[in-house]
Amino acid sequence: MKRTDRMAESGPASNIKGIDYTGKKISMWIFLYTELLFFGCMFLLYAIFRSQYAAEFHISAKEEDIVLGTINTFVLLTSSCFIAISIAAIRQGKKRVSMWLQFATILCAVIFLTIKYFEWNAKIVKGIYPNSDILLGMGNGEILFFGLYYVMTGIHGLHVLIGIIVIALMVYYTHKDVITAVEFAKLENTGLYWHFVDIVWIYLFPLFYLVT
Amino acid sequence: MNKENEDTSFYTDSGRYRGILAWLMSTDHKRIGLMYLGALLSFFSVGVLLGVLIRLSLIAPGTIFNAQQYNQLFTIHGVMMIFLFIIPGIPVAFGNFLLPIMIGANDVAFPRLNRFTWWLYLTGALIILLALLLKGGPPDTGWTFYAPYSIETKTNVTLAVFGVFILGFSSIFTGLNFVTTIHRMRTRGMSWFRMPLFIWTLYATGWVQVLATPVLAITLVFIILGRFFGIGFFDPSRGGDPLLYEHLFWMYSHPAVYIMVLPAMGIISEVIPVFARKKIFGYHAVALSALAIAIVGYLVWGHHMFTSGMSDTARVIFSFITFLVAVPSGVKIFNWVSTLYKGSIELSSPLLFALSFIFLFSVGGLTGLIIGSLAPNLHLHGTYFIVAHFHYVMFGGAGFSFLAGLHYWFPKMFGRMYNEKRAKIGWFFLFTGFNVLYFSMFILGYQGMPRRYFEPPPQYHGWELISTIGSWLLATGLITIFNNLIRGLFSGEKAPANPWGGRTLEWTIQSPPPAENFKESPVITGNPFGHEKDRQNG
Numbered sequence: 001m002k003r004t005d006r007m008a009e010s011g012p013a014s015n016i017k018g019i020d021y022t023g024k025k026i027s028m029w030i031f032l033y034t035e036l037l038f039f040g041c042m043f044l045l046y047a048i049f050r051s052q053y054a055a056e057f058h059i060s061a062k063e064e065d066i067v068l069g070t071i072n073t074f075v076l077l078t079s080s081c082f083i084a085i086s087i088a089a090i091r092q093g094k095k096r097v098s099m100w101l102q103f104a105t106i107l108c109a110v111i112f113l114t115i116k117y118f119e120w121n122a123k124i125v126k127g128i129y130p131n132s133d134i135l136l137g138m139g140n141g142e143i144l145f146f147g148l149y150y151v152m153t154g155i156h157g158l159h160v161l162i163g164i165i166v167i168a169l170m171v172y173y174t175h176k177d178v179i180t181a182v183e184f185a186k187l188e189n190t191g192l193y194w195h196f197v198d199i200v201w202i203y204l205f206p207l208f209y210l211v212t
Numbered sequence: 213m214n215k216e217n218e219d220t221s222f223y224t225d226s227g228r229y230r231g232i233l234a235w236l237m238s239t240d241h242k243r244i245g246l247m248y249l250g251a252l253l254s255f256f257s258v259g260v261l262l263g264v265l266i267r268l269s270l271i272a273p274g275t276i277f278n279a280q281q282y283n284q285l286f287t288i289h290g291v292m293m294i295f296l297f298i299i300p301g302i303p304v305a306f307g308n309f310l311l312p313i314m315i316g317a318n319d320v321a322f323p324r325l326n327r328f329t330w331w332l333y334l335t336g337a338l339i340i341l342l343a344l345l346l347k348g349g350p351p352d353t354g355w356t357f358y359a360p361y362s363i364e365t366k367t368n369v370t371l372a373v374f375g376v377f378i379l380g381f382s383s384i385f386t387g388l389n390f391v392t393t394i395h396r397m398r399t400r401g402m403s404w405f406r407m408p409l410f411i412w413t414l415y416a417t418g419w420v421q422v423l424a425t426p427v428l429a430i431t432l433v434f435i436i437l438g439r440f441f442g443i444g445f446f447d448p449s450r451g452g453d454p455l456l457y458e459h460l461f462w463m464y465s466h467p468a469v470y471i472m473v474l475p476a477m478g479i480i481s482e483v484i485p486v487f488a489r490k491k492i493f494g495y496h497a498v499a500l501s502a503l504a505i506a507i508v509g510y511l512v513w514g515h516h517m518f519t520s521g522m523s524d525t526a527r528v529i530f531s532f533i534t535f536l537v538a539v540p541s542g543v544k545i546f547n548w549v550s551t552l553y554k555g556s557i558e559l560s561s562p563l564l565f566a567l568s569f570i571f572l573f574s575v576g577g578l579t580g581l582i583i584g585s586l587a588p589n590l591h592l593h594g595t596y597f598i599v600a601h602f603h604y605v606m607f608g609g610a611g612f613s614f615l616a617g618l619h620y621w622f623p624k625m626f627g628r629m630y631n632e633k634r635a636k637i638g639w640f641f642l643f644t645g646f647n648v649l650y651f652s653m654f655i656l657g658y659q660g661m662p663r664r665y666f667e668p669p670p671q672y673h674g675w676e677l678i679s680t681i682g683s684w685l686l687a688t689g690l691i692t693i694f695n696n697l698i699r700g701l702f703s704g705e706k707a708p709a710n711p712w713g714g715r716t717l718e719w720t721i722q723s724p725p726p727a728e729n730f731k732e733s734p735v736i737t738g739n740p741f742g743h744e745k746d747r748q749n750g
Binding site: 019020022023026027030031033034035037038039040041042045048049052053130131136139140141143144147148150151155 | 321322384388389391392393395396397422423425426427429430431433434437441442443444445450451452453456460
């Protein structure tokens with residue numbers, strides 16, 4: 001962002017036409033801080049409970065399907081890559097390429113959720129879900145591990161779902177030329193959000209799948 | 213104000229919609245601010261009514277309410293006052309109305325997001341009202357929703373908690389919007405240290421809203437998940453720990469105290485220089501102490517839990533940081549008093565409320581040091597002393613400041629004046645009633661009366677009675693004040709653009725302001741002061 005009027009004694013002087021590009025980016029970063037704290041609390045609980053029940057967490061994690069988890073990590077990383085390129089494309093004025101890449105991002109997100117569905121389903125069929133008799137019959141460490149698993153991947157999944165809706169909206173905006181080579185802050189902020197969702201998964205993956 | 217001004221005010225420029233939609237659908241920060249103000253004051257009135265009923269029940273336990281109803285009464289009183297009135301409070305009402313004007317902008321950075329926060333606020337409030345009305349009955353947990361009781365009780369905790377969750381998002385987006393606005397929308401020449409002090413406190417508050425509220429949001433989600441799905445993070449029988457709830461809750465709720473008090477301090481910093489006709493003493497110290505309070509305020513949550521079970525090391529550290537946070541607050545108090553020194557003081561009603569703020573907030577702050585130290589805390593924790601302390605800080609602090617701001621900006625917001633004499637009579641009853649009501653609680657608490665008890669033991673009856681009489685005086689004061697303001701609204705004299713001799717930007721435009729605030733962006737060339745006294749002194 002170029003700011004030529006940056007003098008010690010002057011404000012940004014942008015009050016005529018509403019908020020500028022920098023303002024939009026600032027607000028998105030602030031929003032991501034709040035998301036970070038939101039997930040941060042869950043990671044905090046994870047840390048506390050894991051330190052109390054390290055052995056149980058170790059055993060419970062064997063229930064997780066590491067193959068599906070790994071595939072999902074790749075799917076999500078790829079989707080992050082797609083949306084990053086879609087921003088680069090729109091900045092070069094390649095509208096159709098950008099739209100296809102955004103669409104590919106959505107596709108990856110849907111694949112991610114589908115795999116997630118099968119993972120959850122496999123556990124639920126085994127009777128491992130919150131408040132189930134089988135889970136309550138296990139130790140406290142197991143109850144907490146699977147409680148955290150469902151809550152954290154569930155809220156993460158909710159973020160993926162919101163991401164799908166938002167990116168679909170971006171496809172529409174790009175189609176309607178609201179997002180263009182010069183006015184792309186919306187798409188870029190969506191990209192930031194999507195990378196954040198991706199990063200959260202990158203931490204969830206080892207905490208639930210690789211701690212065996 | 214002449215006829216022409218009235219025709220061009222934001223009241224007449226309703227945009228695309230008509231009738232009530234012209235308000236509900238409006239993205240004008242002034243209209244949103246006024247709607248918030250109306251909603252806040254409505255909930256405040258209900259909260260006061262509930263408070264008076266609590267006091268009434270305490271002098272004759274069992275005659276009006278049974279014990280369960282009493283529990284629900286103080287819970288709703290707390291939830292309404294905290295989540296629907298004082299936390300959104302000053303930023304959403306006065307901040308929305310004045311922030312863009314005071315920095316010379318046309319609106320906030322994201323007007324539609326601003327409108328969205330208002331809708332979220334309405335939704336949250338409606339959900340909380342549903343929790344009161346639906347089968348199951350109002351929550352009886354106390355406003356803190358402490359686990360594990362909040363997970364077990366059969367009352368409508370889920371709904372109430374979900375309402376508070378929604379209100380949290382309203383608060384987050386308001387904070388985000390204000391921080392961005394202050395960063396990017398200041399007019400030409402308005403550098404950081406030329407901003408009015410109210411803006412500085414809104415800035416600090418915005419950060420606290422953004423960085424503390426998510427912690428509450430996720431904690432409340434855990435309560436809901438605990439109730440619906442048996443997720444036992446706070447349930448010892450499932451390996452969880454109720455103490456974790458207290459930590460997470462106060463990690464938000466202590467900074468939330470600064471969400472309430474920081475903008476209140478901002479209003480005081482606006483009012484005092486204007487009515488002392490003098491530049492504020494130590495502008496930089498007042499501005500930066502707001503940030504200092506916001507930062508240090510994050511690290512003191514443990515002092516709510518000194519008796520809950522924590523290591524001595526943790527308690528000593530929390531106690532020490534609690535003492536630290538008093539320092540920037542003290543800086544502000546000294547600066548306000550020094551501003552008054554040798555000022556040309558005009559004792560109008562806004563200043564009366566502001567001076568009461570300094571007195572009451574000091575009492576609240578100093579008693580905060582008593583309960584912030586470990587040994588007295590063991591004696592006073594969970595007693596009326598705590599209740600008195602936080603009412604002195606929240607009502608005596610944020611509440612009185614809200615009233616100071618309301619009397620100060622009333623002419624600007626509504627273009628009308630209120631009756632000064634009636635305002636002072638109202639203030640007198642409010643101030644007297646307040647001290648009778650809550651100072652008695654300090655004494656009761658010191659004598660050992662526990663809070664939230666339905667039936668006070670007989671030896672406390674005398675002070676309980678005095679306290680209840682205080683609540684009637686206080687209610688009389690509030691009725692007088694709002695009666696006066698409502699009369700002013702409908703039949704007050706037309707207000708001039710600058711009735712008090714204020715030097716900040718909102719006083720340079722007509723009352724009420726035009727829809728676009730400024731016809732041309734103002735250019736700032738100096739600090740936001742320049743009162744008569746300053747000019748005399750050169």
